[in-house]
Amino acid sequence: MDRMPKWADVVLIPLISLILAAILSALVILGIGEDPVAAVKMMVSGALGSTYGWGYTLYYATNFMFTGLAVAVAFHARLFNIGGEGQAMLGGLGVAIACLYVPWPHWTLALGGAAVLAALFGAAWAAIPAWLQAKRGSHIVITTIMFNFIASAVLNYVLVNVMRPQGSMDPATARFSETVHLPTLHELLAPIGISFSKAAPANVSLLVAVAACVLVWLLIWRTRLGYEIRAYGHSETGALYAGISPVRITMIAMLISGGLAGCMAINNVMGEAERLVLNATEGAGFIGIAVALMGRSHPFGVFLSAILFGFLYQGGAELALWTSIPRELIVVIQALVILFTGALDNMVRMPLEKLFLSLRKGRA
């Protein structure tokens, strides 16, 4: 028998972990002499109280959906891809190349082309650690960490020495042309009579991210490849037995993962900044870890927790603006979520399993 009903595993444990993280965060806020209730109120009104707030919340959420899905797909193959950050940086490079050097006739084509190049660049950056893991047994966690640093050096070099426009002191590319501008939610919703904040950066990439959630769900739970990825993730010897090539699955899962992380760039680089700057990813690759853990590696869970983190990011920015609480509060909350949903999972799980066991015994 299972030790617990499925709903407890899927809903109850993440919920309790989240509550624990929230309580500790509240204590941190108290500790620095602020009022947690007021802080939450300000976060809610700042992130969800206006279409402007929503626009930022959803913009961040779009980033986190991509990086969260990236981590989740790799998790299914029992690969821990910490390299989302570097892959997203390289994705940005792909987007910049697509947008600067190709004369796109229309934004739709540009979006397609940029997404493909972003995915390719991200996948390529994941490919080396994946190959080293599959063929040489090099621990992918360490190699992807190393590749994050290498990516930032690469980006730094390219922006300073290659793509920086003449005369500019800023390590950034030139601004993209008007034709590759992605419509924001304001521009998308206005024709159907919904007024949405003009200033908020949420854009059509959100729809791409949601589509990616659906596609990843289909891939993992409904296709043969997903079946093989999950089988490999549960048992490598089992995969060998069933004629599923570990090398192939490792490569494919990581390429998809890197591709998804790379695709984040269509949101932050193409949709928002409209040029490639240093540190464009702003740690979104790492937040993907928290998002995937919180969402239990399920695309729907990733969708929900991406929105939660989008809310935290926007709410945190508002807090930093109006109170003396710095933005780093979000980093603390993010750490606590990773800690409780990832590393301290058993702390919540073991007492719950005992509880359900005694309930069942009581009934029997």
Add this chain to the structure above:
Amino acid sequence: MDFLTLIQIFDSTIRLSTPLLLACLAGLFSERAGVYDIGLEGKMLMAAFFSAAVAAVTGSVWLGLLAGIAASMVLAGLHGVAAITFRGNQLISGVAINFLAAGLTVLIAQDWFQQGGRTPSLMGGGRFTPLSLPLAETLAPVPVIGPIYAELLSGHSILVYLAFLAVPASWWVLNRTRFGLRLRAVGENPAAVDTAGVSVVGLRFAAVAICGLLCGIAGAYLATALQAGFVKDMTAGRGFIALAALIFAKWRPWHAMWACLLFGFLQAVALRYQNLDIGGLVIPVQVMDALPYILTVVILAGFVGKAIPPRAGGEPYVKER
């Protein structure tokens, strides 16, 4: 490049290697006991902040050092609870600790000092001062040996000497003592330790505590000796370079020292020359920055000798059914 420049580069190599070496030995104790630690960075950062903060408030660098060690050990304890007690994923726990430190340090720094997430600059007794080795002044004029002794070896803070003394000490503890034997055993086969009547949990916590202690010294060195105060994210990836050095050294103390000196040298060169010109071939600074990571990947790939980690590394110990 003249002799004096070389001395200066090596001198700065030693300074920059020290935090790497301390963190690397910290990771060595943890990982030889079977507990992976990618949270070296976070522990160093936390220690850097608390040592600088306490040193700034009390004016005593030694109290600062103690505070840094304590802060680092609290995080190490958290890692222990997650990885050992609750048998959680050690890598995820390490990631969480890095973020926790990155966030909390700025949050607390802002609350205490209101200087945009930094501590006030340390002055006087708030910093570790250079130690002058005996006869440094006298020997300085002697050609070659003089500068090497007086400039290169002398004039570092006490923590530098401590870090390099920790290398033979670590080797001795690991290979010549009962504790070392048990520590290595628990990283290879915890069941052997358990059935021999020794507590796996106790040993691993001890290893994690040593890791916390050494990371604490590393962080304190950064903020109170190498620099004069804490600034946001001041570890700047050193925890990961230390991790890289640990793999490069294949989890052995003496090799760890050489790896850290190599990576410290790369940092020293990158610091001195923006773009390095070697016989017409210009090496951009970014290559120097990335080189430790690239070298580690090459080592991990097994093209230059295979890095085989402790067998039970990363796996929480669960008694077999």
Add this chain to the structure above:
Amino acid sequence: MTDDQAGGRQAPAAPAIELRGISKAFGPVQANKDISIRVMPGTIHGIIGENGAGKSTLMSILYGFYKADEGEIFINGRKTEIPDSQAAIAAGIGMVFQHFKLVENFTVLENIILGAEDGGLLRPSLSKARKVLSELAVEYELNVDPESRIDQIGVGMQQRVEILKALYRQADILILDEPTGVLTPAEADQLFRILDRLRAEGKTILLITHKLREIMEITDTVSVMRRGEMTATVKTADTSPEELAELMVGRKVLLRVDKVPARPGQTVLEVDNLRVRDPKGVERVKGIDLTVRGGEILGIAGVAGNGQSELLEVLGGMRPGHGQIRLNGTPLALEGPGSDGRARRAAGIAHVPEDRQREGLIMEFHAWENVAFGYHRDPAYQSGPLMNNAALLRDTQAKMQKFDVRPPDPSLAAKNFSGGNQQKIVVAREIERNPNLLLVGQPTRGVDIGAIEFIHKQIVALRDQGAAILLVSVELDEILSLSDRIAVMFDGRIMGERLPGETDERELGLLMAGVSGEAA
């Protein structure tokens, strides 16, 4: 340990070990139920039972590895709490686990002193241990080179190290859990001589096994366990293998499988000079030739670890090899493209692997997903780009019914079925493909008696339909009752072939020990 200490202990009639009312549950599984035994000093007491009967759990409780939920332990008549292994060692108990607890890259000496060092420095401990070891070697004929690394000595030697570990800690009570599983019959005999010697020195020995022969050969008294309960304790001299077998399984056992003589047809599988290296480069299979014809069962006997697993895995496409294999005359690739499990299945080879939990099933997958495992590319399971879950469910229901899988619930995860029912799912999946060749590894390991009979019948039925069957088992009884021909493997080679009617366990045992037919 001096003679008069041991002699002093033999005089009074306090049992060396007494367990009273021991119970232990793992979650919902009751592993031990109210178990009581008494073992007198200076005797060998056997504990026999099927896999999963709770023998190992009971011994782990005695060694402090697990904590009993209820019950008391008395050592030499004194009530003793054993919360951990340290307490067990202090009480004079030593244990040799089925899977050795040795640090592989340590020397023998380092393993022996681990946890029993004198003082904080290693050097004095090592030199003392070196001395004690040479004394023990003389006293018990337990010779090992103290400076060898564990990963460089054989399993027989490793077992000696485990025994020496216990003796070094001055254990008076020695528990051995399935000690002969990895030994050749000759090595096992040697072990029994050592145990005999230990008994003569006054040590008390608990021997856990599922092999009746060993119980009859060496023990003074024996307890039988079944489903977590102790069903009987008898003097070995007063019982018979038949009686013990009946006590073990709770009813008369069918010792022979009902089957008609084989009618072998065309040669299906030919293996020529097959060689296999493991990932470390050690040659595990050293040039094997064999053939299996349609309608016959070729049984491969041998002690675990003599290359049988590697043979099966190469044939099943799980690892590369060198040499030639042909199926119905067509050569099959042994490495590179076309040598994986997928290609093997396409060629009509089905495979019931040795380890169903790590290989044959994905424990977290539903039964309906597992029924497709390995055959998940079958067009019947696809609809367009997606998997056809409805078809999978239908297929699973049909197979569960035909093979009497309980409970017949396709959406239950594999881990929630009993060992026997898990194995039925694997066997159903492989046999229902009507393969040309069926590879079967340890088909009844950890499977209850009822399911064993059922699985054996299914294998014989497949043979009678004309399939070729290659059976690997470390259970000689299984080999003797199922096979039409028997090949014995030792050290990566085939030592000889025998017909089941013309051989016996003694002769096979010699072959398994590497003594070739001509010499024997």
